[in-house]
Amino acid sequence: MLDSAPLTGKHLIKGEWTDGGPAFTSDPVTGDAVGVQCGGAAEIDAAVQAAEEAFATYGWTDRETRARFLEAIADEIEARGDQLTAYGSAETGLPEGRLEGERGRTTGQLRMFADHIRKGDYLDVRHDAALPDRQPLPRPDLRLIQRPLGPVGVFGASNFPLAFSTAGGDTAAALAAGCPVVYKGHPGHPATGELVAQAIAAAIEKTGMPKGTFGFVQSNTNEAGEALVQHPLIRAVGFTGSFRGGKALFDLAMARPEPIPFYGELGSINPVFVMPAALSARAAETGKAWAGSLTMGVGQFCTNPGIVVLPQGADGDAFREAALAALTEVAPQPMLTGGTAKGYSAAVAETAGKAHRLTDAAEAPDRCGLPAVFEVTGAEWLANPDLAHEMFGPAAILVRTASLAETLDVARSFDGQLTVTLQMEDGDIEAARPLMPVLERMAGRVLANGFPTGVEVADAMVHGGPFPASTNFGATSVGSLGIRRFLRPVSFQNIPDALLPEDLKDG
Structure with missing residues (x-):
């Protein structure tokens, strides 16, 4: 039995664990449920007001101060490692090993952003010195730098209770940029979320950051999320979740009197194109490996390879049979929430009719x-756009094409994706060449071989893509480039050195 003593079930507002709203009960896969208070518009407003107050100080902290704060959060998360693993596994059904790996990714992201802001390259500092003698008109002194937006709203993801949630990539990037964060807790893992919020609160205390630098509001209704997106002091939002929920919030963000950036990751079916030479060389091996990727984490990854495009014929059949044989060995596993399981079952039933x-x-x-x-033919795929709807879970469609020309037509049919993969050998280069312009426009990440499950946290990573994979094709939620979402360029003209941001001053 898990010890519930460390948990309050409350909200973190201006450094205090605060009551507010009716109670709801968590729905863990194993262990005891926990009682949690359901915050609404009032709690969101209090947290955002505290964040705005904190921004007056936190937005002007130096890079080293913020880097030490991010590292302190990572240290506090690691100090709670055993509790986080126990609660995370009980609430989501994810194996302990997966939670431990995800904890390492979470702390790694925080430390990556600490290193990134220490270097200072992200500031994109530019200086055009004054030319007072230029004719016919003098040029003023111009200095440009990237500055933080202000308070940022963040939504947690159901499938990553650590790396895409309370102290996940969106929170880490925003804090690194100098933006206070108000986080709307995910009801699928409220205990895990609160433990991480406690870690952030401890880091705030340890490093002397303003109390409102991070706010945490638990909720299992739409009210808190809608209030967060519509609050006039929120300057941007980070979201990872379903297309339906994300699109509704995106529409609210765009309908505000002052629209704000909404960085939503809304899902993807991540096509895999298996080319002829690859099939000839390793059809069975590739089919088995794909089955492993498809069922990893019960298919609950935004990068799950849910569509495979491969030629008709014996080699394609060999891929299919090897994959099916591997899938017979997969035992039933719990999904993240009861709602996720019901949604998956409904999506599979709908596809079965088509x-x-x-x-x-x-x-x-x-x-x-x-x-x-x-399985469908290429012609059947092209005739039925509904087949492209995401089935969030270990489900997929094999699209069997009659020619390379039809493969290209199928490629052109896809909407925006997070990833697209080519399974290929050297002998496939010429066949793949006409596909590349299509694939590049389709996805934020284009892979050769391997599978897209597993997103490396690195400078060169892009985790985003054209709509509907995400709401902003120019952004990424993974990697150091993610900080750019929460910054804006400001140009200072003839401003005295003493009034400039520290990183713009001479010397």
């Missing part, structure tokens, strides 16, 4: 997901 099902239609145990694989 495509040939290759896997047995076994009934999964309660809250579990079983693999479901379908």
